[in-house]
Each structure stands twice: as C-alpha cells, then as structure tokens.
Amino acid sequence: MTRPVEQLVTLLRNPTKASEISGNQWTDILCVARAELLLATLAERLKGKIVPEAVAQIFADARTECAAIQQKARWEAQCAVTALAPLGIPPILLKGAAYLSSGLDAAKGRHIGDLDILVPRDRLDHVEAALLENGWEWVKEDPYDQAYYRQWMHELPPLIHRDRDGMIDVHHTILPLTAKPRPDAEAMIERADDIGDGLKVLDPHDMLCHCAAHFLADGDMAGGLRNLWDFHLLVSEFCTSERSFGELRERAQSHDLWPAIRGTLRLAHDLYGTAWPQDWGAKWSWREALFRRRLLARNGWGQETHPPLRFAIYIRSHWLRMPPFMLARHLWIKWRKGADAERSI
C-alpha cells in the first residue's frame, strides 16, 4: 500500500487523484500535511475538487489560518521597510515573504514563519542598529552562539520583535562563509527587482539559486517537502522554455550552485513532476535516492522515521558548512550544552 506521505506528494502533483482517496486514508494524509506545513497548500491545490465534508472543513480552517499568517507576514515586511528606510536600504525579501509580496504561485497556502531579508554586508552594522532601535531583540544571548553567527554564518543571529513576537533573519549572503560554494551575493543584490512599497525581491534566476542553496547546499532537509514544493512552483513559473533553463544553468554556475540546482531539480522532477531539460544529463543518482528517502521519512501519525538517515543528513549539513576541525569543535560545544540543559531539567 502507498504510504500517506507518498499520497500527499501524489495529491500535490495531481489533484484529480483526490477522488481515489478513501475516508480512512484522509486522517493520515492530513496529519502528514500538517506536520510538513503543507496543509493549507494542499487545501489550495485541491480547491474545487470533491472531498469528504470533514476534509473540506479542515481545509477551510487551514485557509483561515494561512490567511492570518500571510497577513502578519506582509505586516512584518512593512515594519522592516519602515525600520530600514532612514538608511536608504530597501530590504530584499527572501523565501515565503518574497513569494507572497511578488504574487507568485509558490505563495498559495504557504506557511510563512520568520521574515528573511538580504542586505549588503558592508551595511550590516547599520541594519542591526536600526532594527535594535525599532524594537527587535536578540534571541540567542549565549556568547558562543553570538560569536559563531557573527564570525561564520551567512546571517545575523535571529532577532525577535518585543511587541509583535515576529522573528527576523538578516542575511548578508546566501551560504555560510565557511561553506565551499561562494554564491555572488553582491551581484544578487545588484540585480534585485523593485516590487513597490519599498520592497525588493531577487530576480527569478537568483531566487531559484537561493531556493536550491537553502534546500540542498545548506539545510538538514527539515521541512524539505515544502521547500521542494516551492522550488517546483518557481521553476514551473519561471522556466517555461529550453532557453530559460539554459539561462538558469549559466546563472547557477556563476554562483557555484550548479550541483545544488541540478540536484534539487532532479528531486523535484522525481517527486512533483517538474520539467527536466534533456541536456541536463542523467535524472537519477544514489545521492538523490537517499535524499528522497529522507524527504519521505514520516509515518501516518506525523512521526519522523529513519532516525539514522536523518542524523546522517544533519551531520552532512554541518559538514557542508564548515571544515572538519571546526565542525568537531562546534558539535562538541553544542553537545555539551545540550547535555547540561538535560541535566538541569
């Protein structure tokens, strides 16, 4: 029998399959969708399709919830504009907020948590000061974490607004400074599109590069199904011809992100049926097979499965971020802190 997580992927890919789902399977599928933050996305995707009344009600709840989340996300973005206006820096929105503000398909039903923005690295101190002045505060007071972020990461330690509770991640580049690929953040900032209201977003190819970097070259694939769905929709919207795929390839190569783009597209093609250009080579590799297994590692109760694989990919995400000695030191410090915290409970 097909597993619920695979049924979820099938429904996203082909909504007409909704009529083939039996009553008992829905509970599992909805539970998995919620755990993957894809419930409202599924609700949007199955709009107009015939589903049991109970499912329709749950979808209506998910839409209501999503509308409120997206309204808050728009407001948070405007608050960042206001805070940075005196510096003359229009924030470049990344991820969910960017899809939402530029009206892309990827925003439909998308959950948006933190606000992610990109700003020029040489203005970072000013941006930080402006945000602190406007009510944002540090989340991580821990000196090791603070120093770690500042020295090695691609973003400031996260800030949270003291009244609105909204989290902001200020990026100054695409990947950690210690990672091997070095995407050209300056060029991305240069090319960013103005979308009005004092906001900017990355140009389409850079947006795809960022999406893939975030998905494959950086993360441990938590929330991977959703991030890959973003990528699928972005490609479907931006790359409508052989030529545009060619341009994407060139852009990805200029950012050192060609393997990330190709690997992500392979997975998206496999799971969601995204177009695969003839000249991009073989569609399958053992690496992608492992990632695929990781992406689908969830059972019908919403529980995570395959702990060793999850752990391996978690380690890999760190391995990609930093050289071995630094990684060992980092994990040791993190582990000791975790152990201390557990003892103190």
Next chain:
Amino acid sequence: MRYECRIHVGPAIFRIGSDWAQPIEQLKALYQPYPDCDDAIADFTIRLEAQRFYRRWFRPSVRLSGDYMLPDASPLPLTQGLLAAEMAMNLQMALGWRRHLLLHASAVERDGKVLLMTGESGSGKSTLSALLAEHGWRFLGDEFALVDLDSGDIQGFPRAISLKNSAIDVARDFVGDDARFGPLLTDTPKGAIRHLQPPESAIAAMGETAMPALLLYPSFGYPRATDTVPPTENFVRLTQASTNYVALGEAGFSALVNLVQRVPAHAIDFETNDEALELVEALWARVA
C-alpha cells in the same frame, strides 16, 4: 502507534495514539457514552509517546505531541496519561480550531438559552457548571465555549469535566453515581484531578446549538456578592479568555463585539454551592 482510539466531542473528532494501553483504555471508559467514530476522519491527531524508547518501560513518562504542540511542555508520568490526553485535546482546540471563536469558559443551557461562565483556573466555573448540570441545566462544556462566528450561537463541546482538588469531593456529593468518575490522578501539576462524565442527556444533545443569554465571572471562596461588568471591561477580559481571538482576525473581533453587546455580564462571589445556585437563579430570572 501501538494503541489508538477516536473521540467525538461536539463538532470535533480527535485521534489519539499511545505507546501504552493504559491511557487509551481509560479514555475509552471515560468517553464510553459518546458517539462511535472509529471510522471517521479526525480533525486532530494526538500522540502520547515515550520520551525515549527505553522510557516505555523504565520510569515510563509521556511526552505530548500531535498536530499542535508546545515546544517546552514537560512530560508527565504514565499514571497521568489520561491527563496528558485531556491536555493535548485542549491544546489542539486552543491552537488549531478556527470554525468558532473559542472562549475559555464553561457553558450550560436552559430553555434554549446559554449561561456562560468564565474566569481564571480555580474560580469555580467547572464545579459550578457540573453542579448546574445536575440541577436541570444542559451541560455544554467546562473548558471551551464555542461561539459561532456568524450567528453568535454557542455550540456544545461537552468534554469530560475536569475536577480539581477539593472540587472532587464536592462533586461526588452532588453527583452520587461513582461510575461516572474517571480514575483519581494525584500529584499532577495542578494537584489532584478527577474527571466526571457529563450526564448522558448532555452527551446525546451535544450537536445542538443555543444562543447565549448571560455571562458570569464566578469567584469561589469570597463573601456573597454580585457586581455588573461593564461592556468595555467585559470585552477586554474576554479577549484574554479567548485562545484564537487574534488568529481569527476580523471574524473573531466581530463575533466578540456581537457577544458583548448582546449578553449582560456579572461577577458573582460565593462561599457555598447553595449560594451559587441562588445567585445564578436570581440573575437568570432577569434574562429568562
């Protein structure tokens, strides 16, 4: 999950899975009179999991998780598994339900009109609703009042009533029937807890809605008194008592304004059950 059951209360269906048999058996016993829903599509999934794999047997402790969870919720010993399940059901409603405005309140109905009671934990709203349910009122719930976003009517959500500490013995006196009580849970974070099945007639009528007519803020343990709560103060207090008011946005605001304009509110203080019944009847006579 090794053990599971589904529970249907008012408009919501919960699927509860557990690593252990005991909490599921206790839930099934407590919710035995409720409609059978084993094949129904569940609105929410709840998991009672062992914190680590060996903790299933060694010092077993239950970690609450499911569709909606609080990241820093502390685990409970297995003997309090039933409480864990109840807390988890509350959490799903509080964080996930969007079909009604949710008020942290108890509700009872008579002659098609609803009396709402809200207040801090320990104010006596649960006990008072249980008491009224034994005195001719229909029990609609002691945890959440579900306010229809359009009509303003109250939808029944008659979960098992959660009695705490001294309220347990008080309720045993006026209920009489020992078979309607769940197991006594001692040393919980809120002291002793024991659940009480609502009267069967209340469970049978749980799908019926009714319009709210009176809102009370009870305070148990103070000399007898009644005070009017003005609409503005009432509004602000109810925004605090609602778990999804902010999340519902404009729909929640309109529903709450509608309720406050339509329903008079009073604070009542009392020291005995008889005093409470008298005060309620006196105020009810004005709106009935």
